[in-house]
Amino acid sequence: MGQFSAVSFRGKFSKKLTAMANFKGHALPGSFFLLFGLWWSVKYSFKYLSQKLNRKCHRNRCYQHLDVIEGAAKVIFALIGMLAEQFVPDGPHMHLYSSQENSWVKLANWQHTTMYLFYGISGVVDVLSYSPLKVPLGLDRLMLSVAVFVEGFLFYYHVLHRPMLDQHIHSLLLVAIFGGAFSILLEVFLRDNVTLELFRASLTILQGTWFWQIGFVLYPPWGGPDWDEKDHGNIMFITMCFFWHYAAALLIMAINYTLTYWYVWGLAEVQQTSGVGCMMLYIMAHSTKSQLI
Known part of the structure; x- marks a missing residue:
């Protein structure tokens, strides 16, 4: 009896560790996508509203620096993701094939590593776009589109032949991924189109929150009853929940746009007031000089 209890405990403990690892595997990319989506929602709103006020600084040098920093951040996040996938305790540790067992080693981790690799390449192209190498215009967007497409293609085969609920919840993610890739x-051809840029931001936020949702549904970090994989009601709820996530993403976009508008409008008012003040000082100084003469 004691031996059975020990075995049972070890089994539950091992299962919990696996669930936590799988949950973290979804939470990590979810956090990355959520951060980038939120950043893009503010960045492109600010850029568009600033252009409306004809502030050339923000259209040129300022945004070039931001794009370089963004590309570098993308490379850093990709490296963190690749290292995490490879060197977690139960990761492949850079072993792709086991000759002893005649089988592949942790292909799911390798697929995630490949996904991060292409996002890292996209970040490198972002940085090179503002280097003296004269990278063709639009190559940064093209590589980002390729990276998102690779992510979707990998995920399509990542969940093939899995239980119905697992397949469905990941297939909904593919809607956001391939929609983002096409957008x-x-x-590439419609450069600086704010509608497409904000649409991309909304789908990226959706990706981020949905990755977290997948983790909570399939690998609940705090335990609890498992979802019935064959219950059609669960499929219907998950589908509805997906669009709730997108509604939340659109709400976040609207809030960020509104806050950015207030900030830019307030900044413009301050600059306008400063400009009027400078003009008054100039007139007063010129008038005083004329009187002295």
């Missing part, structure tokens, strides 16, 4: 591809 970014359009940006």
